[in-house]
Amino acid sequence: MEEFVGPRLYSCYKRRNRVALHDDIISKGFQAKNRRAFLFSHATNIVVGPKEDRHLMTGLHTVADVYCSDCREVLGWKYERAYEDSQKYKEGKIVLENSRL
Known part of the structure; x- marks a missing residue:
């Protein structure tokens, strides 16, 4: 059996x-529309799009879509600002949709 390195x-x-x-x-319990998604502390080889306010399941957030730097497909979004104190931990974090990974 080959060993994973x-x-x-x-x-x-x-x-x-x-x-x-x-x-x-950080968390595997996120949803993107009707798909499962993961919250990451950071990501690489992505391009961050323009910021916009969106009403998500947990309230109003300023977010920016994130794209693959190679093919420019949308992979998820980055939380730029959370308006609720309980959601501040998301700021600067990135959600990537499982179906796009």
Whole structure:
């Protein structure tokens, strides 16, 4: 049996561009529309789009879509600002949709 060496990685589903490490997952309990998503502390090889206010399941947030830096597919979003005190922990974090990884 082959032994696994190196960190577990998440990649863009289209071009296999590496975008996040398994060890950077903060929560696996997020939803993106009708899909499961993970909250990451940070990601790489992404482009952050313009900020906009959105009403999400947990209230109003300022977010920006994040795209694969290679193919420009939307992978999820970045929390730029949370208006509720209980949601402040999300600021600066990135949600990536499982179906796009």
